[in-house]
Each structure stands twice: as structure tokens, then as C-alpha cells.
Amino acid sequence: MKCIANANIYVERDTFAQAMLIDPTGCIVCVGDEAFVRSQMPAETTIVDAHGKTIVPGFNDSHLHLLMSGANLCELDLKTADSIETLVRLGRDHLERHQPPAGTVIHGFGWNQERFDDRRMPTRDDLDRISTTHPIVFERTCCHIAVCNGLALEMAGIDASTPDPRGGRIDRVDGRPTGILRENTLDRVRPLYQTLDVETKARRLEAAMRHAASFGITSVQSCDLYGNDWKSTWDAFDRVLAKRPAVRVYHQFHFVESALLDDFFARGLAMGSGNAFNRVGPLKLFVDGSLGARTALLRSPYRDDPSTSGVATLSDEALKSLIRKAAQHQTGVIVHAIGDGAVEMTLDAFEQTDPSGDNPLRNGIVHVQITDTSQLQRLRERHLFAYVQPIFLDADIGIVADRVGTELASTSYAFGTLIRSGVPTSFGTDSPIESMNPFENMYCAATRRPLNATEGAAFVPKERIDLSAALDAYTIEGARASFEELRKGRLKAGYVADFAVLDRNIFALEPEQWRRTRVLLTVLAGRATYRSSDCGQDFFRFNDESLCGIG
Structure with missing residues (x-):
């Protein structure tokens, strides 16, 4: 011992x-x-x-994307772009440095037009300045918008005659696609850069898991199993976690197509199956987009763009049907809902599919950002779980009042209210949307300020929480979300x-x-x-290969 x-x-x-x-x-x-x-x-x-x-x-990140996080560690990082010109320069520098053959897909992630002086969305013409012989797809930091160059649009079969899909939009000027794709339209271009072999996926997962461990993270609840090639992703996880796991993984799998979901369940992969390091969790669904992209579904038009109230990426009936199907397989459901319209839609669906309100499958809402007081009360009354990301305040404090108005903003990102009212509330980062760093996440929860602000007015200060509440949201509450509160956290x-x-x-x-x-x-x-490299081998002497064994 x-x-x-x-x-x-x-x-x-x-x-x-x-x-x-x-x-x-x-x-x-x-x-x-x-x-x-x-x-x-x-x-x-x-x-x-x-x-x-x-x-x-050990910290438990209750919602992130490991495979995307691993990709972000080795692909083109656009988070530093502070203008369209910088975005173009980063793309050109990447091509100059790596010299990929013509036709190689160039995928980048992390741009945010709110950081640009003119706050203009990039277009196909901007990306064509990088290359016209490489298909280029640059995803916005929220992953709910992407911009493509002309070649990527052509390869995805998108032109002036392409209709908008349900729950998605192709931005156009005079009928011509601008290169900006929103929500479900991204499904047309994702196969260009997400179709990977098992070995590549395994390498990216290993990189992401090592990165997580460097922040003291020992458990993650990760959304990576989706699409037609989900089986190769599962095989990659199995390969990595079977040898020397760096984290415990609880999967939040995402399917809306009946054939894929039926196949998943037919393979015995219902919630709780697997082992201590690689276990299936709830079905993850999306009903809206992001606040920064103005695709989060609101009950009223956006204050700074009255032409839109956001995007519903799933219908009411489809949402309820999927919740019922999952329940038939003793599998819970967690729903991505950012806008108050999406939160309302999700609350209604859970109430209609579980009239008792007991919530034995521990269903919940991921993000639950824009809310009014009645919605917060309904979360508590229905015993629903909340998966929140305080680090989102870093980017959103500067835009939320403009987007939804000061009154609704004052009851949003209500982490303190959720925790104090007894709603099981766990912390995550949605990495790679934000850094996995738990200390930055807890800082935002406690101060209600952006990371670069050490003083000044806090955003809705009554929602601040203390360190113990933040730590518990990052540990025991994450364990509770995966039915493990009696063995970890x-x-x-x-x-x-x-x-x-x-x-x-x-x-x-x-x-x-x-x-x-x-x-x-x-x-x-x-x-x-x-x-840590600062931690000498004589400090805290543990055999790194096998401290005590695997439990």
C-alpha cells in the first residue's frame, strides 16, 4: 500500500x-x-x-469533445486571429510551413468575429486569398458556423441552387453562397476533414487525454461518437484506454438518425455499458446553436439583429421521440440548449416524456445559458441536471446584453442560483471551444469577470460562487451525472x-x-x-508506470 x-x-x-x-x-x-x-x-x-x-x-470535465480537442492540438489554431487579415496570414503561414499537396483539406478552428475590429464574418473570397487549390474549412470557435473557400463549397456540392437544410442555413448575397454555413449545413462539409482512420483518431485521443491530465483532470464526459464512422471512433477509444488510460471516459453519444441509433443500441451500447475507463453515457442532442453566432434559439428576436430568433436544429416531435426511444433502452438524454427558446423547448419535452418528474435516468440540459427565473425553477422541480461552462463568460460578457437585452441577461448564466437551489450542476469546458483549464473555469464562476479582468464590475454578481462550490461542481457533481457519486469525486x-x-x-x-x-x-x-517538469522525480515519489495498480 x-x-x-x-x-x-x-x-x-x-x-x-x-x-x-x-x-x-x-x-x-x-x-x-x-x-x-x-x-x-x-x-x-x-x-x-x-x-x-x-x-x-481529480477534476471531472462534464462536457467536452476529446477527439476535436486532439485535432485542435495538431491542426490550425485560429483563436489568436484578431482580424480577417490575421486569419488569412495564419492560413498562408500554415501552407508555407507544411507544404501540403494540392487537394489536401486545410481545417482550422477557433476564429471569432467579435474579436475583429469590424466584427465582419470571413467569406469564401477571404479564404480564396489563402488558396484556391486546397479546400479550406475554418470553423468558428463555437463549432456552429464554418466558413469555406470556393473549392470546399464545390466539393461539398454547395452552390446557388442548394437549398437550406432543416435546422441550417447557407448565407448568400444576391443568391451566391458567401462561404458561411450555419448549424446543420455543416454536415455537408464535415466529411471533408472528419473522416479519419483508427490510428489517426487514436493518436489525437492520446494527445487530448495527456493534455487533460496536465490540468489534473481524471474524468471526462465526451461527445465523440456520432456520424457514420462512429465505430472507428469507438475502436480508437478502446485501443487507447485498454493500455494505459490517462482519464476515465463517459461517452455522450450523438445520433438523430434512427438507423444509426438503432445500430448503436443493437450492439449493446446502452447507458452504463463498458468498463471503469470507457463507459457509455447518455444520448446527446442539439436543439439550437450558439449565442455568438446568433443561432441560439430565443423566444424573442435578437436585440442586435431583429431579423432572427436563432435556429431550432431539431423539431419538438423529433426531440420527444428520441427521448422516448432512449428511455426504452434505459438511456438518459442530455440536450444542448443555449437560448431561452431552446431551454423552454427542452423543458417541455422532458415534462411531456416523464410526467412523474422523478428523472431516474438523470436527464439534463447542457449549457443552459439564457434563462428566466421560471425556467430555473422548472429545472429544480423536474430534478434535471445542469451541465454548465462558466468559462463561456470570458467571451460572452461583452455580447450577452446586446444579444438578449439587460433584463434577460440578468437571469442568465445563473450558476449560483442553480447550485444554491439544489439543481445537480457540474462544470465543463466544452473543449476545444474553450481551454480545458479548470482553474480558469472556476475563476470565471467565482468572479463573474473575463479572464483578462482582475477588477471592475462583475456580471450579475449575485451569481458568484465560492471555491468549495466550484470544486464540488468539478468533482462530485460530475460523478453524480454519471451515476458514480459513491465511488469517485x-x-x-x-x-x-x-x-x-x-x-x-x-x-x-x-x-x-x-x-x-x-x-x-x-x-x-x-x-x-x-x-510537471517543475516536479522533480524525488518529489512525491510514485512509480509513474504503476503506482498501485488499476482500479
Whole structure:
């Protein structure tokens, strides 16, 4: 066994311990003061000196996209673009550096027109300045809009005669597609860059998992199983997680086509199937887009663009039908809903498909950003789960009042209300939409300010939360969403030894200092999965290959 001693271990609100005993299967035997834990040690126990460092449960990102995150680590990153000209330069630099053959698809991610001086969307003509011999697809940071050059549009079969699909839109000027594709229209171009072999997917997943571990993340709830090639994605996960897992994965799978969903269930992949490191979770559905793209579905027109109220990407009847089908297979459903119109639609669907309101399958809403007080109350009354991303405030604080008006903005991003009213609320980042960094996420939740603002007025300050609430949303509440609150998410006897060692005692610091916190060591099931370069091998001496085993 291993005994971690001389530590500052967060157990739960206002409760800390100094030592922890871990058995060879990677489970916690006991936690408490050093004298008590030492009294429980067998003779062969190895004592590990934590040098007074703070230890917290491993973080659980309750909604992200691992495969896309891995792609973002090795593809063209456009998040630094502050103008159309910079976007074009980044594309040209990429071609100059890599010299891909003509016809190679160039995929980039992360641009945001709100960061451009003129706030203009890029067009096909802008991307044609990068290349006309390479199909180019640049996705907006929200993944609900993409801009394509002329060749990519041609390869996707999109021209002036192409009709808008249900739940999508092709932007046009005088009938000519501008290159901007919205929501379900992206399904026409995604096959250009998302059709990958198992080996490539496995490499990208490994990169994303290592990246997650560097932030102290030990569990993720990831939306990667979708489309016609979902089986190769499952095989890639199986390959990576069967050898030396860096995180535990709980899948949020996405199908709206009956044939694909039926095939998925026919293979025995209902919620709960799998193992401790690779397990199937709920069906993930989308009913709207994003606020930044003005495709989030509102009940009233956008204040800064009255021509639109957003986009419903799924009909009411289709949503209810999919919820019922999933329930027949004892599988829950979580729904992407950002606008108040989408939240209302989702609440209605859950009420009509589960009149009892008991919510035994732990259905929930992902994002739940734009809300009024009655919708927040309905979430609580229906025992629904909320999957929120406080880090979204970093980009949205500057636009939300313009988009929806000050009154509705004042009851939105209501993380404090959700948590204090008892709604099971877990934190995620939607990576690669935002960074996986949990400390930045918690900073936004506690301060209600953008990352670059250390002072000034907070956005709806009554919704701020404290550190314990933020940590619990990132640990035990994520575990609750996957029916695992009795085995992970706390550092207690009987729980798995998933934890992170931090470089500072965040409990003694103001939120402004949390975001600079670094992880020294990440441990999964008693095995080290990440060790900082600043953390010498003599510090916190664990055998990185096999700390205690796999549990």
C-alpha cells in the first residue's frame, strides 16, 4: 500500500485531512489525520511525503469533445486571429510551413468575429486569398458556423441552387453562397476533414487525454461518437484506454438518425455499458446553436439583429421521440440548449416524456445559458441536471446584453442560483471551444469577470460562487451525472484514488490567484498520469508506470 502523508487534502466543504492510505487496486482505504492513517497501515506500506502540498479530487470535465480537442492540438489554431487579415496570414503561414499537396483539406478552428475590429464574418473570397487549390474549412470557435473557400463549397456540392437544410442555413448575397454555413449545413462539409482512420483518431485521443491530465483532470464526459464512422471512433477509444488510460471516459453519444441509433443500441451500447475507463453515457442532442453566432434559439428576436430568433436544429416531435426511444433502452438524454427558446423547448419535452418528474435516468440540459427565473425553477422541480461552462463568460460578457437585452441577461448564466437551489450542476469546458483549464473555469464562476479582468464590475454578481462550490461542481457533481457519486469525486474511504497535487494552497488565496495554479502531479486509480517538469522525480515519489495498480 501507499500512504500519502504531510498533505493538505480537501475532503469536502470545511473538511481537510493530512494523510491518505491507498490500496494496490487504486482505491482509498482511509483518509484522516496522520496518526489515524498510520494506525491503519500494514507493515509493507510505503510512505510518500507530500511536503504539505494541497491535494484535491481529480477534476471531472462534464462536457467536452476529446477527439476535436486532439485535432485542435495538431491542426490550425485560429483563436489568436484578431482580424480577417490575421486569419488569412495564419492560413498562408500554415501552407508555407507544411507544404501540403494540392487537394489536401486545410481545417482550422477557433476564429471569432467579435474579436475583429469590424466584427465582419470571413467569406469564401477571404479564404480564396489563402488558396484556391486546397479546400479550406475554418470553423468558428463555437463549432456552429464554418466558413469555406470556393473549392470546399464545390466539393461539398454547395452552390446557388442548394437549398437550406432543416435546422441550417447557407448565407448568400444576391443568391451566391458567401462561404458561411450555419448549424446543420455543416454536415455537408464535415466529411471533408472528419473522416479519419483508427490510428489517426487514436493518436489525437492520446494527445487530448495527456493534455487533460496536465490540468489534473481524471474524468471526462465526451461527445465523440456520432456520424457514420462512429465505430472507428469507438475502436480508437478502446485501443487507447485498454493500455494505459490517462482519464476515465463517459461517452455522450450523438445520433438523430434512427438507423444509426438503432445500430448503436443493437450492439449493446446502452447507458452504463463498458468498463471503469470507457463507459457509455447518455444520448446527446442539439436543439439550437450558439449565442455568438446568433443561432441560439430565443423566444424573442435578437436585440442586435431583429431579423432572427436563432435556429431550432431539431423539431419538438423529433426531440420527444428520441427521448422516448432512449428511455426504452434505459438511456438518459442530455440536450444542448443555449437560448431561452431552446431551454423552454427542452423543458417541455422532458415534462411531456416523464410526467412523474422523478428523472431516474438523470436527464439534463447542457449549457443552459439564457434563462428566466421560471425556467430555473422548472429545472429544480423536474430534478434535471445542469451541465454548465462558466468559462463561456470570458467571451460572452461583452455580447450577452446586446444579444438578449439587460433584463434577460440578468437571469442568465445563473450558476449560483442553480447550485444554491439544489439543481445537480457540474462544470465543463466544452473543449476545444474553450481551454480545458479548470482553474480558469472556476475563476470565471467565482468572479463573474473575463479572464483578462482582475477588477471592475462583475456580471450579475449575485451569481458568484465560492471555491468549495466550484470544486464540488468539478468533482462530485460530475460523478453524480454519471451515476458514480459513491465511488469517485471525493477523497474518502472506498472511493477511487483519482486526485491532483497543486503547486499552491488555493484555499488560502483570492480567486484572482486561482487561475495561475499549476498541477504538479495527477493520479488516476493510484497511478501517476502526469508529472510537471517543475516536479522533480524525488518529489512525491510514485512509480509513474504503476503506482498501485488499476482500479
